Amino acid sequence: MDFDIKDKGLATGGRHRIEWAEQEMPVLRSIREDFARERPLAGTRISGCLHVTTETANLAHTLQIGGADVVLCASNPLSTQDDVAASLVNHYEIPVFAIKGEDNETYYKHISAALDHRPHITMDDGADLVGTLHKGRQELISEIIGGTEETTTGVIRLRAMANEGMLKFPVIAVNDALTKHMFDNRYGTGQSTLDGIIRSTNVLLAGKAIVVAGYGWCSRGIAMRANGMGANVIVTEVDPLKALEAVMDGFRVMPMQEAAKIGNIFITATGDINVIDVHHIKAMKDGAIIANSGHFNVEINLPGLAKMAVSPPRKVREYVDQYELPDGRKINLLGEGRLVNLAAAEGHPASVMDMSFANQALSAVFLLRNADKLETKVYSVPEDVDQEIARIKLEAMGIAIDRLTQEQEAYLSSWEEGT
Ligand code: ADE
Numbered sequence: 001m002d003f004d005i006k007d008k009g010l011a012t013g014g015r016h017r018i019e020w021a022e023q024e025m026p027v028l029r030s031i032r033e034d035f036a037r038e039r040p041l042a043g044t045r046i047s048g049c050l051h052v053t054t055e056t057a058n059l060a061h062t063l064q065i066g067g068a069d070v071v072l073c074a075s076n077p078l079s080t081q082d083d084v085a086a087s088l089v090n091h092y093e094i095p096v097f098a099i100k101g102e103d104n105e106t107y108y109k110h111i112s113a114a115l116d117h118r119p120h121i122t123m124d125d126g127a128d129l130v131g132t133l134h135k136g137r138q139e140l141i142s143e144i145i146g147g148t149e150e151t152t153t154g155v156i157r158l159r160a161m162a163n164e165g166m167l168k169f170p171v172i173a174v175n176d177a178l179t180k181h182m183f184d185n186r187y188g189t190g191q192s193t194l195d196g197i198i199r200s201t202n203v204l205l206a207g208k209a210i211v212v213a214g215y216g217w218c219s220r221g222i223a224m225r226a227n228g229m230g231a232n233v234i235v236t237e238v239d240p241l242k243a244l245e246a247v248m249d250g251f252r253v254m255p256m257q258e259a260a261k262i263g264n265i266f267i268t269a270t271g272d273i274n275v276i277d278v279h280h281i282k283a284m285k286d287g288a289i290i291a292n293s294g295h296f297n298v299e300i301n302l303p304g305l306a307k308m309a310v311s312p313p314r315k316v317r318e319y320v321d322q323y324e325l326p327d328g329r330k331i332n333l334l335g336e337g338r339l340v341n342l343a344a345a346e347g348h349p350a351s352v353m354d355m356s357f358a359n360q361a362l363s364a365v366f367l368l369r370n371a372d373k374l375e376t377k378v379y380s381v382p383e384d385v386d387q388e389i390a391r392i393k394l395e396a397m398g399i400a401i402d403r404l405t406q407e408q409e410a411y412l413s414s415w416e417e418g419t
Helices: 008-022 026-038 054-065 082-090 104-115 128-136 138-143 152-163 178-201 217-228 240-248 256-262 278-283 302-308 350-369 383-396 406-412
Strands: 045-049 069-073 121-124 146-149 171-173 209-213 232-236 265-268 288-292 314-317 320-324 330-334 378-380
Touching: 008 054, 008 082, 008 350, 026 054, 026 350, 026 383, 045 054, 045 104, 045 128, 054 069, 054 082, 054 350, 069 104, 104 128, 121 128, 121 350, 128 138, 128 146, 128 152, 146 152, 146 350, 152 171, 152 378, 171 350, 178 217, 178 265, 178 288, 178 330, 178 350, 178 383, 209 217, 209 256, 217 232, 217 240, 217 265, 232 256, 256 278, 278 302, 302 320, 302 330, 350 383
Parallel strands: 045 069, 045 121, 121 146, 146 171, 171 378, 209 232, 209 265, 265 288, 288 330
Antiparallel strands: 314 320, 320 330
């Protein structure tokens, strides 16, 4: 079996952590039971370009139990958990091509290795696998049934490809499922981003001015949790509706140029480029901490920061690079401007990834079952899949809900009854 990981000797610790995560993934466990009986993915080759975490390991194992032949590469150079990669290779016989801290060249070499698997289904988090495939490995397209995409940024890229007529196979936007973005993006990013900031800096959040760039599902989760930790949260936005929501949720809203002067900690999660630019950094206070929780490391102008600093950064803690500006002010960048929650912590907790990855597993089955009907476009996860995932999750949590009575159902479908 071909693979490229840091150290197979890390496998035992990885296995313990994979099993720990599994306890918090009841929906995936229940899908696994069905998969073991029905083997809906028998003979299907799946290449996954995902953050190699304990939760992803549980997804890969579930697909394997469903009969799939799975390989994994990383969807970010800094997000791989090397012990998990080792366990996947050692205990689960799943080839992994991913090493935490790999350079860009190795990152793409690993994507290419995952494509050498000749997938029937691609599973992406950020669309790098699909992008690489469309740019340089088009010979693989004839065997592909479809793909799935995990994240907002990836779905945006795929829709751009589809609009330009470039997309060559159907892709399911897992991110669009309600049981994905309402939970993973909001509660997952909210908690894991603060986790990354706390683990890397150990600063007290209470009383700090925390500037959150964006008020989409991810950034509103961050703002909500930072508020809960006693921070003084400022939101920056470009969308008037989202800005208004942030205001009515009780946050101060202002342009980044003004927030730059006030903030102690800055967190970007917008999906766009140079949200924290050189002119913002110039206005920041000494000791400011900047972190990104958006998919790509483009939200902070990193080349600009390096250029305005008097020397290369000093690594003052494991995930903290300190840049000194000409007037002596220090700016602290976390996790090299990459996803701080995965670089400096462990990503979203298993309980939310449970639903995201349940969507992934069921979307793979949907692709196979509907292969002959699907067009080359971006699809949403079927609504009944979304509902079923929510139902199983609630059941696993021991929470019962009401049912509509016949009278109520009739009322909802009639237009005649008024006051
Ligand atoms: N994205 C965010 N958190 C994650 C996790 N724990 N595993 C996989 N992908 C993630």
